[in-house]
Amino acid sequence: MGRVALVTGGTRGIGAAICKALQKAGYNVAANYGGNDDAAQAFKKETKIPVFKWDVGDYVTCNEGIVEVENQVGPIEVLVNNAGISRDAMLQKMTHEQWSEVIRTNLDSLFNMTRPVINNMRERGFGRIVNISSINGQKGQLGLVNYCAAKSGVIGFTRALALESARKGITVNAIAPGYVATDLLSGVSEEVMKAIVGQIPVGRLGEADEVARCVVFLAADEAAWITGSTLTINGGQFMD
Numbered sequence: 001m002g003r004v005a006l007v008t009g010g011t012r013g014i015g016a017a018i019c020k021a022l023q024k025a026g027y028n029v030a031a032n033y034g035g036n037d038d039a040a041q042a043f044k045k046e047t048k049i050p051v052f053k054w055d056v057g058d059y060v061t062c063n064e065g066i067v068e069v070e071n072q073v074g075p076i077e078v079l080v081n082n083a084g085i086s087r088d089a090m091l092q093k094m095t096h097e098q099w100s101e102v103i104r105t106n107l108d109s110l111f112n113m114t115r116p117v118i119n120n121m122r123e124r125g126f127g128r129i130v131n132i133s134s135i136n137g138q139k140g141q142l143g144l145v146n147y148c149a150a151k152s153g154v155i156g157f158t159r160a161l162a163l164e165s166a167r168k169g170i171t172v173n174a175i176a177p178g179y180v181a182t183d184l185l186s187g188v189s190e191e192v193m194k195a196i197v198g199q200i201p202v203g204r205l206g207e208a209d210e211v212a213r214c215v216v217f218l219a220a221d222e223a224a225w226i227t228g229s230t231l232t233i234n235g236g237q238f239m240d
């Protein structure tokens with residue numbers, strides 16, 4: 001049986017592609033999701049990957065959810081912190097709720113999910129943690145102060161934990177995707193989408209599968225000397 005991998009937000013979009021790619025690479029995959037039961041059940045039916053519902057923004061439910069995953073699937077060796085949301089508004093119009101929903105789901109979640117698994121990884125002397133950041137955490141974007149702050153925070157978290165974990169066989173890396181056609185972009189108007197694609201040198205949006213390949217690469221046993229890095233995948237839109 002392959003190593004156990006848990007992917008948050010694993011039932012739709014980029015997370016679903018990550019789950020399928022890890023499964024294909026031989027991992028024993030579990031997928032977390034937040035609330036869309038229909039999508040989760042359809043994903044489970046299609047892939048046979050077990051799905052687990054809890055809010056990654058809540059520390060207590062993360063602890064409980066991880067215990068359930070470990071009881072059913074096994075000790076988590078690969079953790080992919082992928083779940084994320086956007087609540088876009090210019091700061092002068094942003095509500096405190098929009099700010100805090102994004103911070104708790106996209107940044108607090110890294111603490112909530114990683115804290116319960118890190119000691120076991122350290123004891124076993126092996127772990128792979130891959131955190132999904134964003135091009136907008138690297139370069140900033142108007143209307144996304146909350147999202148950019150969280151996604152920059154993901155990169156800081158990644159670097160610090162990489163240093164703490166380096167001698168324990170645990171690597172911690174981030175991936176910063178550019179624009180990928182998923183439900184996350186459903187609120188973006190056609191006109192804005194056209195302008196975004198115009199800024200991408202490769203001339204198109206990314207595919208979820210293209211991001212998933214990066215996760216498989218970083219999760220591999222052979223990727224042991226890559227840690228603290230941010231892998232940029234954005235069709236050339238921003239080079240860091």
Ligand code: NDP
Nearest residue numbers: 009013014033034035036055056083084134179180182184
């Ligand atoms: P989607 O909206 O397509 O999917 C989001 C997934 O996260 C769903 O499975 C959703 O569960 C889950 N989720 C949301 N909130 C929670 C929560 N509180 N607890 C548990 N699970 C939750 O998003 P994408 O696939 O587009 O995005 C995946 C990641 O990639 C995010 O971190 C995003 O910020 C990042 N990203 C996306 C880009 C893009 O262009 N799409 C670009 C750069 C980064 P449910 O189905 O139950 O709602």
